[in-house]
Amino acid sequence: MADPGGGAAGDSDTYRRFRSLVEAADHKFARARASDARAHSRRRLFEAYAEAWRFQLERRAELVKAGLKRWEIGDVASRIGQVYFAQYQLTSDLRFLGEALVFYDAVLSRGYFQPISDPVPGRIQPLSDLGVRFKALRFYARFVLVAALLDRRELVAALLARWTALLDQSRLVFPEGNFKEWRQLLQDVSRFLKAVAGPVGSPRSLRYVPQIDFHPNSSAHLARIQTGRCLRLQEAILSSHHRNEFSELTLDTFRVGQSLEWEPNWAVQQNSEVIDYSGDSGFIDMKFSSDMADSHLPPNPKKCILHRPSVPHLIAVIAAACETLSSDGVLLLYISASGGAGSQKHDLGLVLSSCGNTRYNYLYPSDLIPFTRSPLFLIIDSDISCAFKNLHGADRGEPPVLLLSPQKSTLEAGPTAHGSVFTLFLTSPLQAFCLLVGLSDIDPEVCGNAESILAAGMAKWEVIICSSAWLNPAYARVLPDPFLRRLITRFIFCRSALGQLRGDRDEEYLPEIWPELPASVSPESSAVESVLRQIAESIGVFRRFRFSDADDQ
Template sequence: MAEEGDVVSKTFRALVERADRKFARVRDFPSYGRAQGQHYFQKVFKAYMRLWKYQQEHRTELVKAGLNRWEIGEIAGRIGQLYFGQYTRTSEARFLVEAYVFYEAILKRRYFEGCKVKDLGVRFKELRFYARFLLVSLILNRTQTVKVVVEKLKALVDDCNANFRETNFKEWKLVVQEIVRFMNADTTFTIPSARPFRYSAIFDCHPSSVQYVARFHAKKVLKFRDAILMSYHRNEVKFAELTLDAYRMLQCLEWESSGSFYPKHLAETKENGVVVDYSGTSGLIDMKLVADMTDPTLPPNPRKAILYRPSVTHLIAV
């Protein structure tokens, strides 16, 4: 049994190293351009899906061999990053939702939070996870999730300041300030009943039912396929490199047929009247949780490149 456990552990570590090497090749690819390096992304997805499936099938042996919960969270986070990267390149909503599914699972199952690790490197991984999850939640209009994650990020930054006094967390304090300022400025947070900027089946009629729109599309004179959203203003309200104006325009340029992006009051997940606790080591993330959200009767979302104060060469490259 011990030998079998060693084989499982070594196989897992080999899969992790292989997936990480492939991830490093695509991590710095620009988030614009048509199908640039698409074959690399397919290889990375395949490597991480294989890794995720392996750790699911051998979770018990791996935990006995010393697998940490934050390591599971890191794998799920990488998959979330890959999905979000695909969203920024294609503007397909299904990739954005897939990213949210993985990030939300990390949060609910407390893969980072539950370990109480005193390792600075692991704490930085947790900080980056919160920042990435905030960006995905913002774009998806998950306002309640944003508020929850902001509080967790604040608490983590304070905890890191208290436990790692020799390390400067000034940049992370600025991240907290940015997201709080963003929330205070955006109507999605200040006016809970505000309708979304996206086309929404809840509020809008189908474009084919509007005669002048139907006639325009029937002639197929012009198709809106690409957009560049950028800003040069100083001291703009922003989070990361997403300014408030770009955030609103991004949503105005997307179709959302199911109404699923519209913020709803979230209820606690329960089973048989009992709140589900994902803090155990057996929690699994269903890879097929999100069906393809595309509606064939609606035009595809135009690709969008979001640039913050780009140089001339950067703009030309887009």
């Protein structure tokens, strides 16, 4: 007997089996997103989608005869991409991000979400064409995010063009549909990605590139300070409460998150290769973490990116992270938010919620004191960052390292336009420097030369700090970690650039670091000023700074 979809009864059973596998996998995915799933639960989730994917590959002819639509295949492939992306968020393992790109690229190349042809007569569609269009729009949003995180700039530009064209077409074909929010989202994403590219469009990655960021000359000096207790960055908690965001990532957390990852060799190769998945039903293998290990690099520190958390939520996450820190682990806490006075005017704190202006929305420096029983590396980007220097000397056994932003911005535009300049210096220092001096374009050769000068300068600063006759024990413990060491040397450059910029500015325009670094790397020191001078001369902005002998030139 024929079924309503136009196929035989056996074919209908095949289709129902496929739908049941997909729905079971979707149910597991929803449960995993709603809870902190354990490793074995995540593996079961991967296995559930792998079973559904293999089933449709092996029974494709039967499923198509039963009425399977191409968008249904694309929907499963897109969801598998989501699963890989979610796994990347949990583990910070870039291999999962690469696998998400594979599935998303296959969906695009094979046209799974192309406009649907006339439906099979008599078959009831699970979704209308409009519903499929919304699925396609969501697919493009997810694909753009993955491509941006992998720094695939040409692919991002192509996806934005396709996304715009699909949205324009959808508004014409489905005038009854509400596409206003999609139009706004596309505009927000375009603005976000333009800010990510910055005024320079530096070709280098935000991630830690050993060939560029590791300086062999400092190895012997680092070994000298590793005689005591050495810490490694084990986990990072990132929270930004400024706008200009994309999928719960602000510009600041987008940049900081990538700067705490290694740049694997396969990502460099992937950026130069074109992968062809245009075949109709070629097999795409699903991989789990055990199949994707990179033996050449240590694992990335885990990251927890919080989108506008409440104060109790943030404190709970910090407490959980401190509870699981190993004996040689350090927790990095990055918070970017505006400040204000609490119940007492002199009691300054970070405003972590826009819902009412009550004392429950404020995170005070004293709230973090209990967590100084564990090693902390704290970055505060706020107009009241100075309040957090009170944590220096108030610890409960583990003196934290504090990187505190200027209280006032050197630029007229607020942090929402391009992200925080302070955070940009910590993640992409040359891009921040060009933004600081108002450069919107720079020759690639000049840019490369400036990058080389800066890299050589940071290598020199590492040697100076590690060989200093007096080095605070807090630094001796964290400098061996490459991510934390790079943050400290980039802070030195940031402080120098802001401090030497011409104009009448007081200390509120300067960042602070606690404990204090050796005077040999102060902004006025010859080792630091000479690097800033060389960069300024190479780019042609020497007169924007007040060097010690600049008045005579």
